[in-house]
Amino acid sequence: MARLPCLTPADLDAEQRALYESITGGPRANGPFALTDEDGRLTGPFNAMLVAPAVGAALQGLGAAVRYETSLSARIRELAILATAARWDCEFERYAHEPAALAAGLTPGQLAAIRAGNVPDGLDPAELAALRFVHDLLRKGDVDDVTYTATVSTIGNRMVVELTALVGYYATLALQLRVFRVGSP
CATH class of the missing domain: 1.20.1290.10 (AhpD-like)
Incomplete structure (x- = not known):
């Protein structure tokens, strides 16, 4: 059982909403799995990022960089x-x-x-x-x-x-x- 509340888009404040949009609107949106469930809640590690949006934004940015902007094959x-x-x-x-x-x-x-x-x-x-x-x-x-x-x-x-x-x-x-x-x- 998950220990954090699973936030729906309606639950988000402005800072969380900006992070949500950067995750769902970024390069991950074309990835191998759905970023959201049927209610729009973020899946996997991304929901936790919304709980602490300043840390989440830094993690999301690092994740996008290491996943999409490196010279690694x-x-x-x-x-x-x-x-x-x-x-x-x-x-x-x-x-x-x-x-x-x-x-x-x-x-x-x-x-x-x-x-x-x-x-x-x-x-x-x-x-x-x-x-x-x-x-x-x-x-x-x-x-x-x-x-x-x-x-x-x-x-x-x-x-x-x-x-x-x-x-x-x-x-x-x-x-x-x-x-x-x-x-x-």
Whole structure:
């Protein structure tokens, strides 16, 4: 059972309404899952953003940036998101991102390997370096010098910064989804 009230559009004040419109009118509107239910309430992590709109707006902005404005390929992005979902056992993130991963060309077998916390076969060198980096980050909360150097030499500093921010963002969402008891629809 969800711990936060599920806000309908009629429940929103001006600050919440502006955030609601930036979420539902932004690039996420064309995503792989419905952002709202039949009553217009935001699904997944987005309802919590409305409860604290200043923090929610910052999170929404960061999420849009790491999802739509990085140099990460769609496959690397989805590998990292799903590895984060596996680490935190986040049902909603799997629900939301497995279709995006399949659309990016990952296979059901590769998704099963990621769900199990493993590195799947069939990744290119950049994907492999990025996923090894993400696995270290998620398991240790840090990345050793060998992994860091190998990752930077393969994908560059910019992508490493973007990848670290992406993992941090999706870890934040996974924790909020867990604390507020939000599952998949």
